Each structure stands twice: as C-alpha cells, then as structure tokens.
Amino acid sequence: QVQLVESGGGVVQPGGSLRLSCAASGFTFNTFVLHWVRQAPGKGLEWVAYIKSDGSGAFYTDSVKGRFTISRDNSRNTLYLQMNSLRAEDTALYYCAKVVFQWQDGAFDIWGQGTMVTVSS
Amino acid sequence: EVILTQSPATLSLSPGERATLSCRASQTVVSYLAWYQQKPGQAPRLLIYDASNRATGIPARFSGSGSGTDFTLTISSLEPEDFAVYYCQQRYNWPPITFGQGTRLEIK
Numbered sequence: 001q002v003q004l005v006e007s008g009g010g011v012v013q014p015g016g017s018l019r020l021s022c023a024a025s026g027f028t029f030n031t032f033v034l035h036w037v038r039q040a041p042g043k044g045l046e047w048v049a050y051i052k053s054d055g056s057g058a059f060y061t062d063s064v065k066g067r068f069t070i071s072r073d074n075s076r077n078t079l080y081l082q083m084n085s086l087r088a089e090d091t092a093l094y095y096c097a098k099v100v101f102q103w104q105d106g107a108f109d110i111w112g113q114g115t116m117v118t119v120s121s
Numbered sequence: 122e123v124i125l126t127q128s129p130a131t132l133s134l135s136p137g138e139r140a141t142l143s144c145r146a147s148q149t150v151v152s153y154l155a156w157y158q159q160k161p162g163q164a165p166r167l168l169i170y171d172a173s174n175r176a177t178g179i180p181a182r183f184s185g186s187g188s189g190t191d192f193t194l195t196i197s198s199l200e201p202e203d204f205a206v207y208y209c210q211q212r213y214n215w216p217p218i219t220f221g222q223g224t225r226l227e228i229k
Contacts, residue, residue, distance in 0.1 A: 035218070045157075045165065045208055047218040059216040100170055106212030107155040107170035109177070114164060 002026035002110050004096050009115030016086050020115055022079040022096030027110075030054070030074040031102045036081050038092035039114075048094070049081065050105070063089075086119045093117075123147055123214050125221035127207075133229040140196040142224045144209035149189045153213035156185055156194045159223075160205045168207075169194065196226075204228050 008020040022034070036048040049070040050059045058070050069082040079096050093116050097108035124147035134140055144154065152172040157165035167176040169185035172192060182197045196203055209221040 044223050045159075045210070045220040047216075047220065050216070050218070061217045095164055100167070100176070104212075106153075106215065106218050107167060107210070108157075108165070109167045109170075111164035111166075 002098070004098060004110055004112035006094065006096055006112040006115035009094065009117045011118045011120060012086055013121050014087060014119055016119070017082070017084045018086065018117060020081040020083065020094055020096075020117070022081075022112055024077045024079065024096075024098070027098065028102075029077040032098055033105055034072065034079045035097045035099070035106065035108065036070060036079075037095045037097050037108070037111075038090075038117075039095070040089075040092045043092075046092070051079070053102070083117070086117075088119050091117060091119050122217060123150060123211050123219050125209050125211060125219055127209060127221035127224045129224060130222075131225045131227060133227050134199055135229045136199050136201055138199050140194075140199055140203070140226060142194040142196075142207055142226070144187075144192040144194070144221050146190045146192075146211060148214065150211040150213035152188050153211055154185075154187070154192050155210045155212070156183075157208045157210065158203075158205045159208065165208065199226075201228075 003025045005023045051070045067085045071080045093114040095114045096112045098110040100109040126145045128143045156169040159165045173185045206223045
C-alpha cells in the first residue's frame, strides 16, 4: 500500500542541525511532488517546503528560507529535509506528505506518521 | 499570504446531528481548497480536495462546498468517530500553502 515513513528526528541544541528522511513505497515516487508540513505541540498545521517531482525546483516558507533544504533521491524513493541553524520555534512534529495527483501541487492525500524535532538547550 | 479563518473555533454537537464548519479566505482561492480531519496522535486525513471532491474512502456524509473566499464542510449526520479537529488548506496562491487554525468538533 502507499506509505510514507519519516525518520531522523531528535533533540538538538539551538544552532544545531538535523536531517530528516521520508521513505516512500507503493506509488511511482518520481512522478509526484512532495512536501514537508510541521505541527508544533498543541498547535495547528504549518507548511514548510515543497519539491518538484524531478527535484529541479523547491519552495519554502519564509521562516525556514536559508536554513532548511528539501531534496529527494528518486533512485532510493526517499525525500529529505536538511535543517540547519535550528531554533526553538522549529520544535514540531514533521510530516512528509504526498499530493493526490501527479499533475497537482498541493492537496495531501498520504501523510507519514511524523518525526519529532525538539530544539532545546 | 492567504489567511484562512475557520469558524467556529469549537463546535459542540451530539451524534446524529448535522455539523457545518466554515473556512473564509482573505482573498480568492477559486476552488483550490482542501479539508482535513485530525484525531489525537494521528496524522491529518484528507477529506475533501478542490472544494467539493471527496477523497478516496471518505464516507458520503462528508461534503464540501463553496468557491472564491467562502467554503463549508458539512457532516450530514455525526458518527462517534467524527469528533476531531478539522483544518482547511489552500493551494491557489502559494507559496506559502496555508492552513486554517482549525475547528474542534466535540461531543456535546
């Protein structure tokens, strides 16, 4: 079945780095755009980043621009989020998400279970 | 940035009743609006995309309507498993993709 499984979260000090991974299965990975969405504890959903199906383009929310980098390895069916210069306000559960159709950019029909990132000294 | 405002913040209803949730956009999003359900400890679940299209496997009691700036999610007859938080999300004018702040549907 279609599945996304995130990993790589953890506790990191302010200013530190983490790389999140999202392993995909059950669909033609290289034909879908993908996104990262986060949710701070007890809060709502916040879109973080997007990457085109071939990895040739990406967008970010303003608060992570210049600090986070989204990438993908279509040969490994894996999505990544490199997070540098982490701040306390980046503390959240990070989800990867797949869009409904190959020609569509942003309604998310499949979500992973999330990986928790905690930024604290 | 498109601001999505959901109302009410909390809705208290009983099983069997009809639920009407609202999402208002600060500018037109045409029909590029989705609705999600989230239960505690779970990832969001897509209910409706492009304002009125039910996602795969979503029961017919869930329906979406609206266009432009005003949208509604209707649950025709509440089941016990429908009590959750609901979010709207737009994908018309982005980046950024934006979500509403959520409506909590609780058992009365």
